[in-house]
Amino acid sequence: MKDTVLEIQDLSVNLSNRQILKGVNLQCQQGELLGLLGPNGAGKTTLLRTMMGLIPAAAGQISVLGKTGNKAADLIGYVPQRQDVAWDFPINVGGLVMQGLTRQLGWLRTPGTKHWKAVYRALERVKMREFAERPIQELSGGQRQRILIARALVTDPALLVLDEPFTGLDMPTQELLTVLFGELTNGGTSLLMTTHDLNHALVTCDRVALLRGTVIAEGTPSQLTDPQPWMETFEVSAQSPLIKQLGMVLC
Numbered sequence: 001m002k003d004t005v006l007e008i009q010d011l012s013v014n015l016s017n018r019q020i021l022k023g024v025n026l027q028c029q030q031g032e033l034l035g036l037l038g039p040n041g042a043g044k045t046t047l048l049r050t051m052m053g054l055i056p057a058a059a060g061q062i063s064v065l066g067k068t069g070n071k072a073a074d075l076i077g078y079v080p081q082r083q084d085v086a087w088d089f090p091i092n093v094g095g096l097v098m099q100g101l102t103r104q105l106g107w108l109r110t111p112g113t114k115h116w117k118a119v120y121r122a123l124e125r126v127k128m129r130e131f132a133e134r135p136i137q138e139l140s141g142g143q144r145q146r147i148l149i150a151r152a153l154v155t156d157p158a159l160l161v162l163d164e165p166f167t168g169l170d171m172p173t174q175e176l177l178t179v180l181f182g183e184l185t186n187g188g189t190s191l192l193m194t195t196h197d198l199n200h201a202l203v204t205c206d207r208v209a210l211l212r213g214t215v216i217a218e219g220t221p222s223q224l225t226d227p228q229p230w231m232e233t234f235e236v237s238a239q240s241p242l243i244k245q246l247g248m249v250l251c
């Protein structure tokens with residue numbers, strides 16, 4: 001049996017005195033690709049940001065390989081949504097990937113050879129080694145996604161957490177990312193990603209969790225053939241195109 005890498009127990013999160021997440025329970029095993037699905041405002045990003053220690057939990061616990069708090073966050077590589085990054089900032093690709101080592105390095109220390117080696121290794125993993133000197137403004141959407149992944153991989157995290165990595169990418173780039181995710185999970189890294197592309201998630205993820213303030217259902221795609229939790233999560237009727245489309249993918 002594989003090790004549990006991520007364990008979230010009874011997590012509740014409030015923002016501006018409003019409960020956003022309540023009683024969230026979720027697990028991710030070693031080498032697993034777990035998809036987190038839910039409508040706009042379901043709390044997906046809030047959950048990821050809480051895992052990174054960027055938002056405090058009101059109750060419950062998040063542990064990564066048995067560690068909690070900052071020690072858990074240190075074991076996670078976080079890939080935010082591409083739109084949340086200042087792409088006009090004057091920095092090259094190598095410099096952006098180096099930011100992934102800031103927690104280890106501190107803001108003021110100059111990176112040494114071993115740090116640059118880690119940066120180039122991470123760029124090689126996303127097949128972008130030759131882009132190291134390129135200003136980040138010049139990158140395409142797909143290239144930006146890959147260097148954000150390299151920045152998160154530079155610490156060799158046990159768990160990679162990605163917020164909507166496939167949004168806005170063309171088919172060949174989606175394919176490239178899917179292959180990269182396969183390489184990472186085969187190598188033992190666990191992946192948790194949010195996505196709005198339900199069909200794609202059902203085809204590529206080992207397990208999916210349906211979130212709407214709490215986890216409505218979770219399991220392998222073949223365990224989630226009942227339309228009820230999908231209807232509850234996305235607030236749609238049995239006749240909606242979403243449910244009909246899911247029926248075609250899941251049967």
Ligand SMILES: Nc1ncnc2c1ncn2[C@@H]1O[C@H](COP(=O)(O)OP(=O)(O)OP(=O)(O)O)[C@@H](O)[C@H]1O
Nearest residue numbers: 015016018020038039040041042043044045046047
């Ligand atoms: N800083 C904040 N203060 C108060 N409420 C917030 C804050 N950030 C997010 N929220 C609210 O928390 C809820 C969950 O937002 P979140 O961004 O986590 O959802 P999401 O599932 O990631 O949505 P999307 O798919 O649109 O990205 C929303 O109702 C949002 O308005």
